[in-house]
Amino acid sequence: MTETARAATTPAATSGSKSEQAYAAVKARIVDGTYSPGYRLVLAKIAEDLGVSVVPVREAIRRLEAEGLVKFERNVGATVSGIDPTEYLYTMQTLSIVEGAATALSAPLIGAADVARARAVNAEMRECLQHFDPVRFTRLNQDFHSVLFEHCPNPHILDLVHRGWNRLASLRSSTFRFVPGRAHESVDEHEALLQLIESGASPDDIEKAARRHRSATLDAYLAQTNAGSLSAH
Amino acid sequence: MTETARAATTPAATSGSKSEQAYAAVKARIVDGTYSPGYRLVLAKIAEDLGVSVVPVREAIRRLEAEGLVKFERNVGATVSGIDPTEYLYTMQTLSIVEGAATALSAPLIGAADVARARAVNAEMRECLQHFDPVRFTRLNQDFHSVLFEHCPNPHILDLVHRGWNRLASLRSSTFRFVPGRAHESVDEHEALLQLIESGASPDDIEKAARRHRSATLDAYLAQTNAGSLSAH
DNA sequence: GAGTACGAAATCGTATACGAAACACTATGG
DNA sequence: CCATAGTGTTTCGTATACGATTTCGTACTC
Secondary structure, eight states: OHHHHHHOOSSOOOOOOHHHHHHHHHHHHHHTTSSOTTOEEOHHHHHHHHTSOHHHHHHHHHHHHHTTSEEEETTTEEEEOOOOHHHHHHHHHHHHHHHHHHHHHHGGGOOHHHHHHHHHHHHHHHHHHHHTOHHHHHHHHHHHHHHHHTTOSOHHHHHHHHHHHHHHHHHHTTTOOOOHHHHHHHHHHHHHHHHHHHTTOOHHHHHHHHHHHHHHHHHHHHHHHHHHOOOOO | OHHHHHHOOSSOOOOOOHHHHHHHHHHHHHHTTSSOTTOEEOHHHHHHHHTSOHHHHHHHHHHHHHTTSEEEETTTEEEEOOOOHHHHHHHHHHHHHHHHHHHHHHGGGOOHHHHHHHHHHHHHHHHHHHHTOHHHHHHHHHHHHHHHHTTOSOHHHHHHHHHHHHHHHHHHTTTOOOOHHHHHHHHHHHHHHHHHHHTTOOHHHHHHHHHHHHHHHHHHHHHHHHHHOOOOO
16 A cells, blocks of 8 residues: 555556556656656657657656656756755745645544554664665655555645655655754654644644654755755755 | 736746647636536547647646646546535645645745735725625735735745636636625735734744635635535535 | 447547757858 | 857657547347
8 A cells, every 4th residue: 555655646547548657657767766857858768668659758748747747848858857956945845834734634533553553664764774774764754654644634635745755756866865863853753743643632733743844854954955055056 | 917927837838839828728718617617628629729739739638637627537538627515625725725835935025015015906805895796806816815925935835826726716617606705704814914914923823814714715615515405525 | 118239420549750949069260 | 269150960849640449329129
């Protein structure tokens, strides 16, 4: 389930149309980092790789553009968007807001079993910190939040969260690195969040906590960046 | 400027490609109600209307699908999405959140001139209530909020707001009607919001107020609906 | 009379082909 | 040596064409 949850974004079914196939394939390559930010997406090339013609590929790229994963310039071509630290800031800020809302809306629907599952994931995350496994850590982090959002009653908001994640994924491996200390804080905040939920705290408090959880990561990044070069690109 | 603000959604330029043209045209027809929810979008027909071939139209529709304005079923066709009251609820709830955030982020950047402009718009809205002109009222309502959001430093969030508005626009004229009393409350809340901003209230308070402004409209709608038939479709 | 099976029309999905625009490179003049 | 104009190549943009799928209407059977 976590796998599907990670992939899902647009309602469009996973049917076997070539357009869908192209969409899924290109998106997967962007999210998993095969195509990193700035990568030039040449229609004909992708079409050949996938064994289809250019028309479905164009469609796929247009959709990805609407999701913000790709930048498409008239008569020039498509490139994987990202790179820009400003973009990272925008994305994180937006995520902070929609994740906060998603968590608050989900909270009343989260049962003891879910909390237990989330705790298990969080424990694994702690292990990752021992062995220093950032990739797995990131994946588990999504799993953790997936558990929280599973029951989110508003699919639109959930969709926004997923889109944000995808955007981040396209950025992560290349430009933006871990802020070491932050990871430890993160798992602690997860535990705090779970306790808030268990204790039946007000949606407002839960939202604030969830929101801060995300903003704190952004702040840590900004602090680190500004330490190096202060000039925001 | 209000006109552009109302139209903008996807970063894609307004260049003259046929694909762009088709996208803009279909979107406009959805937003202005020419194509109401459930309307069957036949590719060949649209292509002929616009004097282009089907390929650019497909692209356009795919983009609109990613924005949530259109539902696209494999081998069946595209229809204008909407209709469903549940969808209305989701959209309003989401808007409440992103508008709240957008307002809070914009507030520190709003100057006296902007406030004055917003007041002028709000005054016009009051007039609309006298002459009962819901269409103009809705348009002015967007103008009002456009003034507030103009300076929003996060374009992603602004984009989400616009998308929400477009979705609402596609719904409004057909299914969802005004809740009469609500309109009066609305202009009062606008004034209160402006005063909050002028007084330099905390972003948190501003966000709450802006959020409630939107939720209240939703609540009014729900109350009215439940009064009639309680069964949420 | 109701339900099912078949066939025709409508519509979608994709490949191919060709024209148009942008880009890179070279040659020429200052 | 640098700037600029011209040419060739790459890549995009869209029209057209055809095969695939669904839908709807009709006839047939029970």
